[in-house]
Amino acid sequence: MNGGDGPTSYSHNSHYQGEGVNVSKQLISEAISSNVSLEHISSVETYHIADLGCSVGPNTFSVVQNIIGAVEHKLLGLGSSSNVLDFQVSFNDHVSNDFNTLFASLPSKGRRYFAAGVPGSFHGRLFPKASLHFVHSSYAVHWLSQVPYEVKDETSPAWNKGKVFSIGAKPEVEEAYSAQFAKDMEVFLQARAEEVAVGGLMALTLPYTKGPVYVEQALFYRLFHILELALNDMADKGRLDEVKVNSFNLPIYIPSMQEIQKLVERNGSYTIEKIQPLTSAAKGFSSRLDARQCSMIVRAPMEGIMSQYFGSETIDEIFEKYVEIAEVNSDFVAQSAALTEDLFVLDRIGTVAYRMQLPPEAKIHNVFQVSQLKAFQGDSPLLHTPLPPLHEGWVLSTPVQVLQACRIQDDWEVPVQWADADPSDTTWVPLAAFRALYPSFELEDKLILQEGGGVVDSITSRVINRRQN
Numbered sequence: 011m012n013g014g015d016g017p018t019s020y021s022h023n024s025h026y027q028g029e030g031v032n033v034s035k036q037l038i039s040e041a042i043s044s045n046v047s048l049e050h051i052s053s054v055e056t057y058h059i060a061d062l063g064c065s066v067g068p069n070t071f072s073v074v075q076n077i078i079g080a081v082e083h084k085l086l087g088l089g090s091s092s093n094v095l096d097f098q099v100s101f102n103d104h105v106s107n108d109f110n111t112l113f114a115s116l117p118s119k120g121r122r123y124f125a126a127g128v129p130g131s132f133h134g135r136l137f138p139k140a141s142l143h144f145v146h147s148s149y150a151v152h153w154l155s156q157v158p159y160e161v162k163d164e165t166s167p168a169w170n171k172g173k174v175f176s177i178g179a180k181p182e183v184e185e186a187y188s189a190q191f192a193k194d195m196e197v198f199l200q201a202r203a204e205e206v207a208v209g210g211l212m213a214l215t216l217p218y219t220k221g222p223v224y225v226e227q228a229l230f231y232r233l234f235h236i237l238e239l240a241l242n243d244m245a246d247k248g249r250l251d252e253v254k255v256n257s258f259n260l261p262i263y264i265p266s267m268q269e270i271q272k273l274v275e276r277n278g279s280y281t282i283e284k285i286q287p288l289t290s291a292a293k294g295f296s297s298r299l300d301a302r303q304c305s306m307i308v309r310a311p312m313e314g315i316m317s318q319y320f321g322s323e324t325i326d327e328i329f330e331k332y333v334e335i336a337e338v339n340s341d342f343v344a345q346s347a348a349l350t351e352d353l354f355v356l357d358r359i360g361t362v363a364y365r366m367q368l369p370p371e372a373k374i375h376n377v378f379q380v381s382q383l384k385a386f387q388g389d390s391p392l393l394h395t396p397l398p399p400l401h402e403g404w405v406l407s408t409p410v411q412v413l414q415a416c417r418i419q420d421d422w423e424v425p426v427q428w429a430d431a432d433p434s435d436t437t438w439v440p441l442a443a444f445r446a447l448y449p450s451f452e453l454e455d456k457l458i459l460q461e462g463g464g465v466v467d468s469i470t471s472r473v474i475n476r477r478q479n
């Protein structure tokens with residue numbers, strides 16, 4: 011993200027995000043008004059807000075001011091003074107973010123909060139347990155922790171030759187990006203589930219797609235497609251290395267609403283209070299953009315990554331080419347205006363989810379929705395039923411008896427009777443797999459018939475001759 015406040019800086023080229031942030035402010039105020047309870051705020055002296063992926067402003071300042079205003083309004087509505095709470099705001103971004111510019115431009119008048127910088131990736135823990143009350147993040151969680159390696163690999167079916175991300179790319183590329191996003195979101199959601207106090211809120215604004223047909227008409231895609239055209243044109247003319255252009259990809263992914271919903275539900279620590287498109291964020295915006303403004307919207311967030319990859323000396327030329335192509339394709343950008351492209355998601359932590367204290371060897375997730383739990387009636391049991399053995403997250407059936415083994419081609423297989431099945435219902439399991447899954451199961455006395463009529467002790471492989479009658 012370009013720091014400072016020069017012509018290519020993010021602070022001068024974040025109007026698109028600014029429009030989305032403005033629309034989401036109303037939703038955040040409503041969320042605080044209807045979801046924050048007096049118990050929640052009266053039990054704390056300091057209300058702690060975090061803005062994750064804040065960049066350098068000005069959007070982050072307007073968001074936190076709005077959150078604080080809404081909490082104060084709620085306090086007044088509840089008959090309490092708005093001065094009873096202190097507010098602490100943690101501004102988070104990567105360590106490379108221009109925190110100097112951010113803090114130099116902190117509003118000096120009327121600021122009702124203590125400001126702190128928290129450098130580091132939000133794909134991991136950033137705050138102490140249960141220390142946050144409101145987490146906000148706009149236009150940041152669609153940034154991946156890394157580009158999926160397959161899309162850069164010439165030998166992979168997911169090689170994304172000549173394109174810069176998954177939109178408009180082949181299905182293998184989409185799958186690789188989607189899998190990386192799912193992994194990153196899992197880590198993000200888990201870290202926040204630990205950091206946010208029970209009852210706390212998390213508001214996310216991010217670009218989303220209603221499906222491939224729509225996304226290719228969207229402003230977001232069209233701006234980056236022009237970058238693809240510019241890079242390929244420069245490679246054709248020998249101004250950039252073709253091999254490098256073919257393996258250049260951006261670490262951003264545009265998910266669908268269903269993907270987001272599924273990931274939040276799968277994590278299990280949150281309830282989704284609201285998930286809705288930001289209907290007016292992009293409206294009319296693209297028709298007002300000229301070719302140079304388009305280039306700046308792409309350049310401000312991507313210059314750092316592109317400089318590292320292609321060299322800083324190439325950047326001006328790449329974006330001059332961008333402007334040239336955008337001028338020729340001005341309708342392509344202008345006509346992308348009408349579509350909704352951003353999503354607002356409001357999650358609440360913990361009111362219907364319980365984190366259980368499980369034995370350390372348990373490999374199952376320790377957060378359960380209330381609907382999955384039943385109240386225990388009677389006295390607490392003195393003996394606890396041991397957890398079933400697990401393999402890669404799956405519960406393993408318990409073997410009760412292994413019968414005589416048989417050699418099938420080059421391998422040995424054993425017929426197994428299971429605790430949860432009828433004794434007549436045995437399953438043939440390869441011996442090696444059985445041993446790996448149930449290392450403590452006693453197999454010593456299982457004599458294995460060899461094809462030729464000899465028997466082998468399955469464990470020691472001692473050949474014992476069959477008694478001749």
Ligand SMILES: C[S@@+](CC[C@H](N)C(=O)[O-])C[C@H]1O[C@@H](n2cnc3c(N)ncnc32)[C@H](O)[C@@H]1O
Binds near residue numbers: 031
């Ligand atoms: C497009 S800017 C959005 C800035 C601001 N939230 C807004 O709405 O204008 C995305 C920001 O997210 C930050 N970001 C991306 N991945 C991140 C991560 N893993 N941890 C922290 N910040 C991250 C980027 O450095 C960048 O500053």
